[in-house]
Amino acid sequence: MNQLEFEKVEGDGSRVKFVKAQLVIMLHKPHPQNEIKNYVRKAILERLKDELL
Numbered sequence: 001m002n003q004l005e006f007e008k009v010e011g012d013g014s015r016v017k018f019v020k021a022q023l024v025i026m027l028h029k030p031h032p033q034n035e036i037k038n039y040v041r042k043a044i045l046e047r048l049k050d051e052l053l
Contacts, residue, residue, distance in 0.1 A: 001025075004020065004048070004052075005020060006018040006019060006020045006023075006025070007019045007020065011026075014028045014029040014031060015027075015028060015029075016028070023051050023052075025044060025047060025048075027040070027044075
């Protein structure tokens with residue numbers, strides 16, 4: 001998300017927003033592992049494709 005110039009905004013608890021212009025992607029920090037699940041990664045990629053292309 002940093003490479004795409006999104007701003008990271010920490011929320012309450014494990015909530016994190018990534019903001020770029022009017023596009024906001026909200027996630028929860030992965031736990032107990034430190035990796036996001038494949039279905040979350042795919043959803044993010046689909047959203048980015050829809051919004052940025």
